[in-house]
Amino acid sequence: MSLIPVTIITGFLGSGKTTLLKRILTEAHGQKIAVIENEFGEENIDNDILVADTKEQIIQMNNGCICCTIREDLRVTLIDLAAKKRDGSLKFDRVVIETTGLADPGPVAQTFFMDDEIAEIYLLDAIVTLVDAKHGQTQLDQRQEAQRQAGFADQIFISKTDLVTTAEADDLAHRLKHINPRAPQQRVHFGEVPLGNVFDLRGFNLNAKLEIDPSFLTDDAHDHGHHDHDHVHDEHCNHPHHHKHDDDVKSFVYKSTRPFNPSKLEDFLGSMVQIYGPRMLRYKGVLNVVGMDRKVIFQGVHQLMGSDVGPKWSPGEDKTSKMVFIGIDLPQDLFRTGLEQCLA
Incomplete structure (x- = not known):
């Protein structure tokens, strides 16, 4: 069945x-x-x-x-x-x-x-x-x-x-x-x-396309410090764009053109999941890993993390690793520094 x-x-x-x-x-x-x-x-x-x-x-x-x-x-x-x-x-x-x-x-x-x-x-x-x-x-x-x-x-x-x-x-x-x-x-x-x-979206299928809004990545590249918005209260302002929001649930994207060392990455993500797993809502990525001609796809929910070998990188394709993390007050700097240290 x-x-x-x-x-x-x-x-x-x-x-x-x-x-x-x-x-x-x-x-x-x-x-x-x-x-x-x-x-x-x-x-x-x-x-x-x-x-x-x-x-x-x-x-x-x-x-x-x-x-x-x-x-x-x-x-x-x-x-x-x-x-x-x-x-x-x-x-x-x-x-x-x-x-x-x-x-x-x-x-x-x-x-x-x-x-x-x-x-x-x-x-x-x-x-x-x-x-x-x-x-x-x-x-x-x-x-x-x-x-x-x-x-x-x-x-x-x-x-x-x-x-x-x-x-x-x-x-x-x-x-x-x-x-x-x-x-x-x-x-x-x-x-x-x-x-x-609604149906057959394959959201939990590791090989499903990783959807990240391109404009979000552009935003991220400029790194305005906190574009995740502090509250600004202006009693006389009715325009919605003037109300900034400091949400507990935030996302960040990590990108690198350098390949990952797989064992370092596994150790690092494993330790982060142990510590921050309850606060990590969803995370997903397409990775360029040393010595592999195929993409590695990983994703997780809370403490549960899995990875799978995806399709081959196309000839001439830009081998950029892209990862998105969505969670509650995750230490973004710690994640970024740790991921940098996992690069080959």
């Missing part, structure tokens, strides 16, 4: 997760989808909305959030689903997990790597994050969960853009790009999203 793909949909309270889910379930795509929903409280209104017009399998976990404490619940639910698929009592092609608006998607993602039984049945495809254009800035200011959800994303959808000005939407998009330069962004209206932008 081939692995069952899993998509995690996350986003802060009210960002439009249920609207997106409803659209996915009612679209005529010919796929059967099992949904694992997870909301606070015993009464789940979303379930009534969804079940009304769809025959999908919806499994609820009404005990707060999918996070470290109840990862076991998620595991049990997934094992149970797989057993029902095997015996034919449930028919589905893929699983969508909708996390509660207050969840950190990290532990959910880790379940698919840390548990051997789950890893043999399921394939984590991507984390899709919705951000509400109307309230997104405030949520990012006030709630680290909102920043983490953006930091983990493989694809970001900005919803409710009809409720804000173009300048406000642009400002939010710019801020999200600094939090997570590797996730493509799309502005969506009432959950109207092409399914190709």
Whole structure:
């Protein structure tokens, strides 16, 4: 049996997760989808909305959030689903997990790597994050969960853009790009999203294309000291660009044209993951390694790190290593200095 793909949909309270889910379930795509929903409280209104017009399998976990404490619940639910698929009592092609608006998607993602039984049945495809254009800035200011959800994303959808000005939407998009330069962004209206932008994104596939916004790299090259923005409060200013944000979740990109010494790099990254793993949300890179004619692709979530041999460098291709790190207050200078010392 081939692995069952899993998509995690996350986003802060009210960002439009249920609207997106409803659209996915009612679209005529010919796929059967099992949904694992997870909301606070015993009464789940979303379930009534969804079940009304769809025959999908919806499994609820009404005990707060999918996070470290109840990862076991998620595991049990997934094992149970797989057993029902095997015996034919449930028919589905893929699983969508909708996390509660207050969840950190990290532990959910880790379940698919840390548990051997789950890893043999399921394939984590991507984390899709919705951000509400109307309230997104405030949520990012006030709630680290909102920043983490953006930091983990493989694809970001900005919803409710009809409720804000173009300048406000642009400002939010710019801020999200600094939090997570590797996730493509799309502005969506009432959950109207092409399914190709939700499913089969291969966000956790090591050989998937490393998306880093070119303009972000240009920004980074000038190194304005902190373009990750301190708060400037001006009571009389309504222009969004005047409000600078000092987000806990930040990203930085490291590039080098010199090849890496593989053993030094492995030792260094291993030690950084030991120390800073809980604060390292997502990291990914394409590396030029001494003595190899192929690219080495690496990525990780928290303490889990993996690498794989990718395609050959094309003749005449610029053999530049590119790495992006997204995390909570990571010591950027320490990472950069350490990486420099791993170069051949």
